[in-house]
Amino acid sequence: MTVNKPSSLAGQMINPSRRGLLKGFAALASATALSPIPGAREANAFAYEPYPRDDDLQTVVTSCAHNCGSRHMLVAHKKGDVIVRLSTDDGRYQAGGAFGKDTEAEPQLRACLRGRSYRSRLYSPERLLYPMVRVGERGEGKFKRISWDEALSQIAAKMVKLRDTYGPTALLDQSYAGASYGVLHKSDQIEGLLGRFLGMFGCRTSSWSVPSYQGTTFSSRITFGTIEDGNEDDAFAHSKLIIMWGWNPAYTFHGGNTFYYMRLAKQRGCKFVLVDPQYTDSASAYDAWWIPIRPNTDAAMMAGMAHEIFASNLHDQAFIDRFCQGMDRGTMPGWAQNRESFKDYILGLSNGQPKTPEWAAAICGVSAEDIRKLARMYATTKPAALKASWSPGRNAYGEQYNRMAAALQAMTGNIGVLGGSSEGVGKAWHAEAVAYPYDQYSNIWYASIKSDRWAHVVLNYPNVRREEAGLWPRADQLDGVIPNIKGIFWQGSDWLNQLTNINKQLAAIKKLELVVCMDSTITPSGLWADYLLPVATHFERHDVALPWYKGHYYIHRPKVIQPLGESKSDFQIFTELAYRLGFGPAYNPRATRDYFNNDDAVDEAYLAAWWERVQHHQGVEMSWEEFKKRGVYKFKLPQPHVAFRDQVEKGAPFPTPSGRIEIFSTVLAQTADFSRTQWGYPIPAIPKWIEPWESLNSPKTATMPFHLVSPHPRWRTHSIFNNIPWLRETFSQEVTINASDARRLGIKTGDTVEVWNDRGKCVVPAYVTERCMPGVLVLHEGAWMDIDENGVDRSGNPDFLTLDEPSPAGAFAYNTVLANIRKTDLRHRPGWDQLATSRSAVFRRDL
Known part of the structure; x- marks a missing residue:
């Protein structure tokens, strides 16, 4: 050898x-x-050939489609019927645009890293391409491929059986604005395709609450009479002080160009403050004064600020007298002169406990000195924007935080002025939202319950009180009747992965007789379904994108490529099911039965008619053909949109019973029986601090010493994009813990830990930092659950630890969680991209 x-x-x-x-x-x-x-050979610019160059590709303007608060432009570069790459707005596409155009009046609508990664989702190994039916136990994840005819025939037959056997509440509508959100292909609880379909079928239990901001929605409607209480984000550019209360705009995009306008404000001398348990990237970007606060104690700190402002005579009495009800005794309505005003409560005149900064400090962990300093800064800086974000409202009694914020905004006169803020929900410019038929059948429901109470209703039926279910009152024989839920439709939602107390949901779903999941991807919810129906992505159907609740633009969304596999749009699926159930022509009056196989002409007709309405209602002069050619229409507003400008400047009434900003609520003060409201439980007529059922001030900290919060991540939109390898290479699911806590527990960055309480347990790596206050754990929501044989989630999903208790006013208590943490030998399972095990290996075989 x-x-x-x-x-x-x-x-x-x-x-x-x-x-x-x-x-x-x-x-x-x-x-x-x-x-x-x-x-x-001579070196080439590309690492491998063949590689299509720009001249070889067709460029098509479209947008992102997800429920992130923005829908930015995506530019698809395709060769044949394949999208090769994605870029974004560079200023060329709107009328009069040129490369690089980016102005305060017409800023570019640049997509974030999530939207730019969409090719990885579109062509994912986990893409759902064919109708599937469950063949194993529910949750086992065993399915086989069937034809569309088989799937829809079986589903239609089971729908009829459930309706005829159990009545008109047997099918639960769990549609939401996940991946199906446009003016035509729309999933939504109120004006969505599924709601209209089930309503016309005569069997629908609706879900009335919004997980992200239900406490905020309540506050805005009670206080201002509307959820359209937000300025357009261009107004931030005129602020002298911006308080980011629980708000991290670097991660959560509320409006298309928030960061752009806030950068302008910074350049013009605006000061920034962050009130948050963690020091965020936004605080770093704006050099903000960070005030760490114990989670779920925000209303107490705000009450301490209000006391300092009143005691120091820094409030705007002229604004209060003219625009507010119940701020003080002088603004109480005549019929309530003996009731408690907000100022009485704050100064302790009605209950003997002044809400001083010292009182607040003992609750929220912020020093009395800092509470005073912030209160004075806010009251004396004009104009100042207190941006009360939704996250602190996702707590027990979360509505009280938002109501307290509204009181601060009003008592300082920062409402209705450019650079101020009245934001709760923050909805601003009004878009024309619907292109499909919106008629008397659009929002029929026979019961409507709070979204996160469905599992409680299923597990305890019929022994459920209406207030436990959050049952919406009706004016007919079904009032107070608990729904007998036997089936669920998931459309545009991954709610099984996203609602509170997942283990309770898993117990409930095993009792159902029909579970239908409509999605473009194999999701955790899909694992528990009976039928999986492949839905075309927004690249594969014709539509128009509109901003969610901020941003003044429309983006044309053509059918960029043909649907992959046997994918169909939601509208096609519901239309075909409607034909099988006997109401097809009424459900889709522009279509024939052939719509299931050819939707192009019908969708074009709906959208063109919708554009005519836009031209009429909003003064748009651009033609439909020109809009399709350019791809985007950006409105030029004569001045920044400021909520309630007309009320403050022109004396128009607020849309409340009194016509004023109701710090003292007429509706709440005159409600005699709260059990017969959708809220179910008493709510005070004025904003108050109410101790939550779990907090760092609770005796439960003896065994559960950490308060867990679960903010939105930068690299996902809720659970969407969780399975994108590109994004997971950039960001990992991990639990953030303060360095002093970690040192005491022997935890280092990268250690695998288990986070648990009496509701569940999850396994996740740890990240040790000083950017999180002691006693607090941060675990981002949306990780795809991965349950082992012992019921332990190995993916790090915090909703195995959250509680589904009803919170008055409907706030979801995602951030009202006490837990414990320790190192573990259990293995974290981050996802198929790192484990080299795609779920499609199971889903795409014939069993």
């Missing part, structure tokens, strides 16, 4: 030292320079 002796260079490379490596590379470079490699 002959052994070839390695060369000196090869030997150095096998056992390298620094000196040896340098000598080796030098020798290699010298040899290469002296002796050209035979057959070598």
